[in-house]
Amino acid sequence: MTKLSVNINKIATIRNARGANNPNLVQVALDAERFGAQGITVHPRPDERHIRYQDVMDLSKVVTTEFNIEGYPDKRYMEMVKLVKPAQATLVPDPPEAITSNTGWDTIAHQSMLKDIVAELKESGCRVSIFINPETKFFEPAKETGTDRVELYTEPYASQFHVDREKAVKPYVEVANLAKELGLGLNAGHDLDLENLAFLKHSIPFLDEVSIGHALICDALYYGLENTIQMYRRRLEV
Ligand SMILES: CC(=O)[C@@H](O)[C@H](O)COP(=O)(O)O
Numbered sequence: 001m002t003k004l005s006v007n008i009n010k011i012a013t014i015r016n017a018r019g020a021n022n023p024n025l026v027q028v029a030l031d032a033e034r035f036g037a038q039g040i041t042v043h044p045r046p047d048e049r050h051i052r053y054q055d056v057m058d059l060s061k062v063v064t065t066e067f068n069i070e071g072y073p074d075k076r077y078m079e080m081v082k083l084v085k086p087a088q089a090t091l092v093p094d095p096p097e098a099i100t101s102n103t104g105w106d107t108i109a110h111q112s113m114l115k116d117i118v119a120e121l122k123e124s125g126c127r128v129s130i131f132i133n134p135e136t137k138f139f140e141p142a143k144e145t146g147t148d149r150v151e152l153y154t155e156p157y158a159s160q161f162h163v164d165r166e167k168a169v170k171p172y173v174e175v176a177n178l179a180k181e182l183g184l185g186l187n188a189g190h191d192l193d194l195e196n197l198a199f200l201k202h203s204i205p206f207l208d209e210v211s212i213g214h215a216l217i218c219d220a221l222y223y224g225l226e227n228t229i230q231m232y233r234r235r236l237e238v
């Protein structure tokens with residue numbers, strides 16, 4: 001089964017636009033779980049443009065599905081994750097000014113740093129995943145870091161899906177098989193949506209988890225959050 005983790009960054013973006021507490025992020029997380037989300041993902045960024053560090057603390061007390069905290073492993077991220085002990089910590093190499101995540105780790109250049117960080121996080125009891133591009137050269141070095149899983153950066157797949165979906169998914173299938181051979185768990189995320197999700201799942205049936213935020217929240221404007229979550233879940237049943 002491939003789990004759907006709902007990324008609620010964009011709910012915090014809307015809340016922050018007015019400074020009060022509407023929409024209530026904690027309530028949305030609880031409702032998303034009630035509507036079928038099998039995990040809640042947040043990606044606090046240093047400028048707290050959407051998820052605030054306090055949100056992470058508040059959510060950690062109520063989320064009953066898999067809580068996944070994404071982020072660059074700076075001092076603040078590490079302290080927070082070690083305190084909160086989420087089900088999963090996903091390491092992303094974003095510089096603070098990045099508009100959104102735009103690449104995976106160079107696990108060759110940063111292997112030794114990642115090894116130390118992965119060990120520290122695993123010691124605190126959470127599963128660790130490393131955000132990674134679909135390039136075979138990064139997978140053995142990723143395994144060497146001791147990470148439990150990798151998360152495939154799917155923006156290139158999503159952007160090429162409507163051009164040639166077979167070609168777009170090919171590198172992902174190749175690295176997914178490699179990850180499986182290496183004994184790495186497999187997540188995927190970024191720009192996945194109602195149109196491209198089922199084909200990714202069909203091509204890589206053993207995906208452990210997808211985390212989806214931007215498109216899912218946009219779809220919820222039209223279909224409502226409950227329907228939308230169910231629609232995404234159905235795309236993962238193929
Ligand atoms: C790690 C990743 O893929 C990102 O998609 C992310 O969590 C989204 O971040 P923003 O919501 O800040 O664009």
Ligand SMILES: NCC(=O)COP(=O)(O)O
Nearest residue numbers: 007189190191211213214
């Ligand atoms: N890890 C990817 C994620 O959480 C959501 O990315 P997106 O759907 O907002 O692009």
